[in-house]
Amino acid sequence: MIKKQRKPSIKLRQLEALFRRLNTSHHRRKDVEDDLFKARAGYKGEQQLDYDLTFLRDHEFLILSDLRLPHQGKHFQLDSLLISPYFFLHIDAKHLSGKIEIDHTLGQMKRVRPNNEEDVYSDPTLQIKRHELQLREWLQVNKQPLLPFESLVVFTHPNAYLTILNGHPYRRRIIKNGLLIEKITGLQQKYRRPVFSHKDLQKICRQLIKQHTPSWENLLQKYSISPDDIRTGVFCPKCGWRPMERIHGNWRCINQSCKYEDRNCHLAALDDFALIFGPMISNAQLRNFLHLSSFATAYRILSNMKLLYKGEQRYRVYYLPLD
Ligand SMILES: [Zn+2]
Numbered sequence: 001m002i003k004k005q006r007k008p009s010i011k012l013r014q015l016e017a018l019f020r021r022l023n024t025s026h027h028r029r030k031d032v033e034d035d036l037f038k039a040r041a042g043y044k045g046e047q048q049l050d051y052d053l054t055f056l057r058d059h060e061f062l063i064l065s066d067l068r069l070p071h072q073g074k075h076f077q078l079d080s081l082l083i084s085p086y087f088f089l090h091i092d093a094k095h096l097s098g099k100i101e102i103d104h105t106l107g108q109m110k111r112v113r114p115n116n117e118e119d120v121y122s123d124p125t126l127q128i129k130r131h132e133l134q135l136r137e138w139l140q141v142n143k144q145p146l147l148p149f150e151s152l153v154v155f156t157h158p159n160a161y162l163t164i165l166n167g168h169p170y171r172r173r174i175i176k177n178g179l180l181i182e183k184i185t186g187l188q189q190k191y192r193r194p195v196f197s198h199k200d201l202q203k204i205c206r207q208l209i210k211q212h213t214p215s216w217e218n219l220l221q222k223y224s225i226s227p228d229d230i231r232t233g234v235f236c237p238k239c240g241w242r243p244m245e246r247i248h249g250n251w252r253c254i255n256q257s258c259k260y261e262d263r264n265c266h267l268a269a270l271d272d273f274a275l276i277f278g279p280m281i282s283n284a285q286l287r288n289f290l291h292l293s294s295f296a297t298a299y300r301i302l303s304n305m306k307l308l309y310k311g312e313q314r315y316r317v318y319y320l321p322l323d
Contacts, residue, residue, distance in 0.1 A: 003205050006050055006065035010214045010275070010322055012039040017275035018219050021230045028223045045095025046079055048156040052180045053080070060084045062205050067212050069138055075213060076134040083147075085194035085201060087187065090135065090151040091180075092128050097159040104168040114159075124153040125170040142211075144204050147195050150187055154180055214323050216278060230276060232289045234269045236260055243291045266290050266301060274320035282317050 008016075015036040022029055046065070053063060064081045082089040099112040102123055109121040128151040139146055155162060156177045164171045175183055196204070220227060233243025236253040238260040244251040251265035273281060273289050281289075287298045302309075307318040 001062055002050075002065070003062045004064040004067065004209055004212070006046055008043055009039070009066060010216055012036075012043055013271075014217065014219055014275045015039050017272040018223075018225075018230075020235070021272055021276060022225065023229045023231060026225065026229050028225060031223060032219075041095045042093070045093040045156040048095065048177060049080055049091060049093040049154060049180075052154075052156075052177050053082075055181050056184060060086075061089075062201060064205065064208055067208060068215055069135075069208070069211050070213055071134045071138055075215065076131055077215075078131060078135070081135075081208070082184075083201060083205065084188075085196040085198065086191040087148040087150060087195075088135070089184065089187065090128060090131060090149070092124060092131075092151070092153050093156050093177075094124060094153060094160075095156045097157040099161050099163070100155070101163045101165065102168065102174065103165045104170070105165070125168075125173055128153055128173065129170070142207060144207070145195060145200075148191050152180075152183065216275075216322060218278070219276065227277070233291050234265050237262070237265060237268065246290070246292060246297065267305075270305075270320055274322055279320045279322055280317045281320055283314065286318075 015032060019029075019032050019036050022032060050065065061082045061084045064083070065079070067078045067081055068075050069078070078090055079093050080091040082091070096111050096119075098114060100109060101111075102109045102125075104123050104125065107123045107126055109123050111119045111121070113119070132149055132151050136146065136149065151173060153174045154177050155175070160176065162174070162176065164174055168174075219225070220230075231242065234246075234251055235242045236244050236255065236258060239253060239255050239258040241253050241255040241258060244253050244265055246252075246266075250261050250263055253260040269290060270281070270286070273285075277285075281302075283295060283298045283302065286302060287293065287295070290298070290301075292298050292301075302318050305318075307320065309316050309318045311317055
């Protein structure tokens, strides 16, 4: 049973927004694009994993996707966490194609693409071991009983050819997605003694979801991009023209071959604002971003969105929810 559905992460949505809005001639555009492709591939892998998990016959698992939990002043992220009365299973999806070689003695992984370009990563079992430890500590801090814990690295790309070098102590934890169900069935046979009641399970699930903290990272700072290099205005959802004009409460595309009109086109622009600049916005920032001259119009837009706010009059800032 899926308790927390997967949707594109804040990180992926931030990169999408930044790539859409960054000046087309900016020198960091290629870096943003590369990171966006990686994040999209990651999401694709996670979706493939979700699909593979639909073949699980046993409905005793509660499945939580994309959890980000606080731990000792930082956060750790779990792609997929399956919990049952018998054991926990954490699965980390890797969506890489090409020839992949994992060497635990040096803690590294190499991928050779079809065009012979090489990428180097850390041995992914190092990350799952770290997450395992963090989740154990999280359970202790939150006064939850400890369950047997398993974790897997699952390669989801059909064109991934894996080699695991000799002497890898966790080689059984690295598989391709085709073997996932068989692997899980094997674990179910290994852990037959229930540790949790179903009621306990629901309780811990609620606590995990409650502590889930979506991330927002200041990407302008990360890529050294000035706010002036972000293109403002409302994009036409039909033809991509920018900026749309607001006329009598409607957004209108001024591209003569399009002329699309809609009342709510500003919502996508405000999503972009929150993803790029953070979730707080003032009336003046909104006017600047949406190309509006009237304080009253901006006020009406913000009031209609029924946002939380703090401060009064022109010092008021509104909170745009990211999730
Ligand atoms: Zn248009």
